[in-house]
Amino acid sequence: MGPHPAVAAIRLAVRRVLHDVLTLAPTTSSPQGAGEPPLVLVACSGGADSMALASALAFEAPRLGVRAGGVTVDHGLQPGSDLRAAEVVSRLTALDLDPVEAVRVDVGREGGPEAAAREARYAALDAVADRHGAAAILLGHTRDDQAETVLLGLARGSGIRSLSGMATASGAGGRYRRPFLGLDRQTARKACMVQSLPVWDDPHNADPAYTRSRVRHEALPVLEKALGKGVVEALARTAQLSRDDADALDSWAAAVEPSVRDDSGDLEVAKLYALPPAVRRRVLRRAAIAAGSPAGSLFARHLEEVDRLITGWRGQGAINLPGRVAVRRQGGRLVLRQG
Numbered sequence: 001m002g003p004h005p006a007v008a009a010i011r012l013a014v015r016r017v018l019h020d021v022l023t024l025a026p027t028t029s030s031p032q033g034a035g036e037p038p039l040v041l042v043a044c045s046g047g048a049d050s051m052a053l054a055s056a057l058a059f060e061a062p063r064l065g066v067r068a069g070g071v072t073v074d075h076g077l078q079p080g081s082d083l084r085a086a087e088v089v090s091r092l093t094a095l096d097l098d099p100v101e102a103v104r105v106d107v108g109r110e111g112g113p114e115a116a117a118r119e120a121r122y123a124a125l126d127a128v129a130d131r132h133g134a135a136a137i138l139l140g141h142t143r144d145d146q147a148e149t150v151l152l153g154l155a156r157g158s159g160i161r162s163l164s165g166m167a168t169a170s171g172a173g174g175r176y177r178r179p180f181l182g183l184d185r186q187t188a189r190k191a192c193m194v195q196s197l198p199v200w201d202d203p204h205n206a207d208p209a210y211t212r213s214r215v216r217h218e219a220l221p222v223l224e225k226a227l228g229k230g231v232v233e234a235l236a237r238t239a240q241l242s243r244d245d246a247d248a249l250d251s252w253a254a255a256v257e258p259s260v261r262d263d264s265g266d267l268e269v270a271k272l273y274a275l276p277p278a279v280r281r282r283v284l285r286r287a288a289i290a291a292g293s294p295a296g297s298l299f300a301r302h303l304e305e306v307d308r309l310i311t312g313w314r315g316q317g318a319i320n321l322p323g324r325v326a327v328r329r330q331g332g333r334l335v336l337r338q339g
């Protein structure tokens, strides 16, 4: 008898990603373990999604000649979090993953509690991956997480890039992989249950103080009730379609940007005016970043205001963007300067 369908599904999802990793990096090229088979790490919170992921990695990796390890991040936000991290380490070790480690991080405050924890977590995961020369780090985000991300993006009102949710591969060189993005959370839970894997439910996931938790426990159930069960799948599909559209528009903008600049690098208003708004705003965004605006602080409302220098010109003064970048219209030119 084969494995339970849920177990078969999580293994298949991981196998696909491992094949991909092996194609890109058949052996380890970094100094740590050079020439050895690639190392793939699972980022594990101890929750059901990432425990299912760890079990599937532990099963598939040796069959494909891949080394498999695990890492858990202790955010230090709750009393006893160090004990829990140690428990996760022993659960990952019991799955025969090696190396396995817990990393303690200090979570700052910038951008709110969720963003600060995420920032600290990814920095720690990057450091562990670098230290071990890992080819990939697997994350347990599911289709349900993707649907939540799309809904959060929709509510921000900042365009299709934020509707495109999480990528299957992201980070430096695409090192972060999300094998479960096409699987529902229920499948991961079920896979843990039938394999008798102990899982830990993060109280933050149910804490209504967190926006994502409210989306998960309040907003999505209401949407499902009103629109039907398929809404999660539809939101996840929206992510993929939006990502493709956003990628296409980004490359369009990258291709036309040089042609709207004059000899001194300023932007020509007439040429910008002729572009479709979606492309024009992307060109403006690229120009702002090139002038020194940090990408993460540049929002849709900033670009709309700059856009009005082109489409709603009534002699406005300079527009100030994050990173002390000022944009002014001078004659038929937009001039961006940091100062």
Ligand SMILES: Nc1ncnc2c1ncn2[C@@H]1O[C@H](COP(=O)(O)OP(=O)(O)OP(=O)(O)O)[C@@H](O)[C@H]1O
Residues within 6 Å of the ligand: 042, 043, 044, 045, 046, 047, 048, 049, 050, 051, 071, 072, 073, 074, 075, 121, 138, 139, 140, 141, 145, 202, 205
């Ligand atoms: N403390 C942590 N240590 C290591 N990896 C983590 C940690 N927290 C989250 N991750 C990784 O990020 C993914 C998404 O985490 P998040 O908390 O957003 O989702 P989740 O649905 O609660 O996942 P899980 O059920 O695995 O906890 C996890 O599946 C895991 O791969």
